[in-house]
Amino acid sequence: MAGNTFGKVFQVTTWGESHGPALGAVIDGCPPGMELDPSDIQKDLDKRRPGRGGGESPRREPDQVEILSGVFEGLTTGTPISLIIYNEDAQSKAYNHLQQIFRPGHGDLTYLKKYGIRDHRGGGRASARETAARVAAGAVARKVLAENDISVIAYTVALGDVATSRRNMKDITKNRLYCPDMAAAVLMEEFIDTVRKRGDSLGGVVEIQATGCPVGLGEPVFDKLDAVLAQALMSIGAVKGVEIGAGFRAAEILGSENNDAITPKGYRTNNAGGILAGISNGDPIIVRAAVKPIPSISLEQDTLNLDNEPVKIKVGGRHDISAIPRIVPVCEAMVCLTLADHLLRQKAIEN
Amino acid sequence: MAGNTFGKVFQVTTWGESHGPALGAVIDGCPPGMELDPSDIQKDLDKRRPGRGGGESPRREPDQVEILSGVFEGLTTGTPISLIIYNEDAQSKAYNHLQQIFRPGHGDLTYLKKYGIRDHRGGGRASARETAARVAAGAVARKVLAENDISVIAYTVALGDVATSRRNMKDITKNRLYCPDMAAAVLMEEFIDTVRKRGDSLGGVVEIQATGCPVGLGEPVFDKLDAVLAQALMSIGAVKGVEIGAGFRAAEILGSENNDAITPKGYRTNNAGGILAGISNGDPIIVRAAVKPIPSISLEQDTLNLDNEPVKIKVGGRHDISAIPRIVPVCEAMVCLTLADHLLRQKAIEN
């Protein structure tokens, strides 16, 4: 009930603070007999690892995952899979000055008021570092999906106000920003440079696509597939909006344009984003998440200290300029977790 | 697990089909000793009742709610509150011709493939009529919130591509569309007329505002308050997008603009939409839901019949032109349910 568990059959519980000894995830409900090797998980973790690149935090974390249970001789056993990632490069002292001050746009103040106490080191549990555990668990979910020929891929469709004009899937792995439009990727990098020099930050939009999903996933009425995807993505700290298929544009067009005609070859369009009445319809599932700019900026901002006095703050430390691209594998992970759970939920009632 | 339950402490389970004998909700976890009268619920139900107005279905449903349990001498007892609404004006025969054909934009096909069977009468469980039970339960949640000085109001901020240019809260009750901008309301009504004549339909955007919410509601990391609100709203059939505060616009602006500066008088702006790190921050909570056009249109559309043959369909029957305004109280109800649940969840860990 305290909110650190996601899923009902494929159920994940994460734990860990940014500057504690470790963070991890426990997966309960993974089907037995599935091949699982740490390298399967490491691959996804490496995608969110901070790199040398311009827009990213210079914090060095090998983020090496260990499997502590639930796997025997390379196969899952049906018992809980415990994953752990030790924190190695946590420079807690760099955050000491933040103990007395609330960073705008962060959860410093809300955490303190909710719990009456907060681990201020690196944002504690509110740190984006928490998502490493999600990515690790998501990699296991991805294997469950792969066994059912479902694949999930996420990519950047906008960075600040620079949008992609096409989705060339082959380009995604060719640039650091996971952008399916090489020309846009170049503009995005330039924009990152400009923003970094100004000491500011920026956000963007991530699109996630799931293909191969069978018809029938999703549980009306409250656990509609799109509803749970919305929760899954909105639960990522930086996400402020989620839309499915035509999304907000569907609110502007007429029914005759928005409806996807049904033909013997399938749906003629995919404004539904692959989900009808909360149930997957066999078309690719398309979801987008709006990512806000990283709140840690080196520009001066107004805020309060612990004594409720107005102070100025410039947030230093090792921060990314944008949650993109590191949030991209996190979005992927959350969609993988959602789909794996619904795949197993559907099996419970099928013959 | 089958998805008809929402909430963890204030827990609601709904049931019922559009053309079955009745529909209802069971609320488990409502605090005891609270005054509750059927009229408290009826008031909200009346807001979503089909009216005589231009854009709405002429179906007549008194939607009279009865309380079957959990209330004794006008007070809640802490035991489950069972609410029932009998279906009185269900003209099932009007739907007989739809038994053999899949309506585009509806869940006909996905329901059939998921369950291997479907109640085709009026959309069965996938009918918007299902939301009557949500509104009934939401009215009880609203009372829980009112006892804690929290109030929730929803209103129309766009109908098709007609947007409001101001939010004059006093106007909301002065027009049929719950629009906080009388000038826009007039344009919206004209647009509805045009679209109805064309046999088409339209959507829009609903904004929901919660005021009086204390700091501290929301459970990191997966049950962040915004994440659960996103699920809550996206679980309404017609909703295809949800955003909090600045929402998708946050993805376009810089961090220095998006961050809400903290002053001794409170946050200077509210781009966060009242939620920071998944926890309410004391500011008004602002959420928007994108509503797609109603898929039932009288224009001819391509689809398939049960034999997988291509056919043309014109959906007749008694349908609204737009889910707005009837979806407005449904959005309110879902936000009430979410907040009441999180209010009680927070109490469990507070001293």
Next chain:
Amino acid sequence: MAGNTFGKVFQVTTWGESHGPALGAVIDGCPPGMELDPSDIQKDLDKRRPGRGGGESPRREPDQVEILSGVFEGLTTGTPISLIIYNEDAQSKAYNHLQQIFRPGHGDLTYLKKYGIRDHRGGGRASARETAARVAAGAVARKVLAENDISVIAYTVALGDVATSRRNMKDITKNRLYCPDMAAAVLMEEFIDTVRKRGDSLGGVVEIQATGCPVGLGEPVFDKLDAVLAQALMSIGAVKGVEIGAGFRAAEILGSENNDAITPKGYRTNNAGGILAGISNGDPIIVRAAVKPIPSISLEQDTLNLDNEPVKIKVGGRHDISAIPRIVPVCEAMVCLTLADHLLRQKAIEN
């Protein structure tokens, strides 16, 4: 979380008070496409209906069940099944004098202190009448089990200190007490007569047997099949003890006697009661529930009134002398609900 829901896949929520307008159950997660007729449920309800017999309450309740949703043209649709039973013979006035006084052995005092309010009429939610909803839901679970060739039967193995000396299953339906030993049944009836004349009450032991259960049901570690069965049975108001297989006797014998040797033909004995390490082993599942004497007796007892003053009480009204035999179908129902849920839970992880 408020405790009126049972099961995780086959999930039942019950509601209703003894003297409210009705009571009922909502089943969420019943597989679609299963034949279900009200008569399937009525059959089980009739087994717990108060009869004319000596030991039973003379209250007349036809206990006619109605199916309000989730069934279309005789088949389950996969959506929630709402069951309702109207209360027709509730003589609330007979309980008015109990408003000011706490009956020993009942939940009057604990309900009042927990909730700060209580529906005193007939025990409100704490009445044994609440179990009618369980029996109704259990009948649906029984159908799910029957489709998988699992059957569940309960019977009386002791009434007060009169125990059965054999289990002749054919005798169960031949006597009013569901006793598998006709000779013992005669002694039990005599005992009931004696106790009734004394104005006292008595309890007994119910045994439940499930046959045809496949190997593999039960979820280690906390949701072991025996653990959930224990919860299921102990959740019946009058039950004060539960044991599986050899049960408490297993605590007295040595390992060499208690272990069930494994042979090519199966287990040589069944001290395990069909469950090993929390998982069904294919043998009949054997559980016993200890039922306390009904607390309502016409003998004078010491208690308090609302003003905390000592008073004497003789509980009149229409009461059974023993919860047996009416509790027998309730035990059956709880075992059916548990097994149906675990059957579906297992399907979610099987290939």
Next chain:
Amino acid sequence: MAGNTFGKVFQVTTWGESHGPALGAVIDGCPPGMELDPSDIQKDLDKRRPGRGGGESPRREPDQVEILSGVFEGLTTGTPISLIIYNEDAQSKAYNHLQQIFRPGHGDLTYLKKYGIRDHRGGGRASARETAARVAAGAVARKVLAENDISVIAYTVALGDVATSRRNMKDITKNRLYCPDMAAAVLMEEFIDTVRKRGDSLGGVVEIQATGCPVGLGEPVFDKLDAVLAQALMSIGAVKGVEIGAGFRAAEILGSENNDAITPKGYRTNNAGGILAGISNGDPIIVRAAVKPIPSISLEQDTLNLDNEPVKIKVGGRHDISAIPRIVPVCEAMVCLTLADHLLRQKAIEN
């Protein structure tokens, strides 16, 4: 849903196999601001540690617990508390010969059939070693209870057919068996010696008492306090029966004897075991668990091998003669977890 999580507000998920690298527990929902030091947990773990004594396994496990998250500067933060215990003395090879054979009384066969795979080393997840994680989590629950002046103590009331004849609470810590009757403890030790020499094993009965529990804990109808206690205790591998208060004896006596009269000074007797209608009544909560003999015995037994052929087995390895006394702190832990959860559940609905 896979059963490794217990509790709804104070929610514990355990993981780990007997011979994996580690085992642990994640506690989600512990109230913030509570002092918590590893030594608080270690104290309870030490009570279940294998000792030098006659009846216990000579396996050496320091069972040193580490807190990996959720505690900051000695106080709980409200975020998940991750506890880990590394396995250090796991001699897996000692179990290699058991890979091909099913031990009677163990879960070897049921695990294999349920999951299609099993970690045979030391019983894998089915090992009693799993309970170390429960004891660790239970120690945290105990602190939550202590802050509310509730204390829980367990003790041995029977070992095989040697029963205690008195409950002298001061004696509990004076003998290795946690027996509140020193004379009985001597007889029990003699019995253990006899049984060990015969190569056999034995069980017994553990009683758990909780004092200081306020009136009002427990959630009717399915989550009655006694129902959840029954699940909690029955979920311990060796437990085959659970009873509350008078328990099975209540089935034998008359209502006039079983009812606890209510007086201005409280209940005159405590046959209810501190729970009425599923809700704590303020009296000490008394529960008993029947513990079966340890199935691993060195006497020859009939069983099957992987090829379904009949074979003889003598189980060697390092095993206890009886689950008592090491199961005593496990019973305590499960009761602590149950009460802490219900304490917080009750807070959610209280004013």
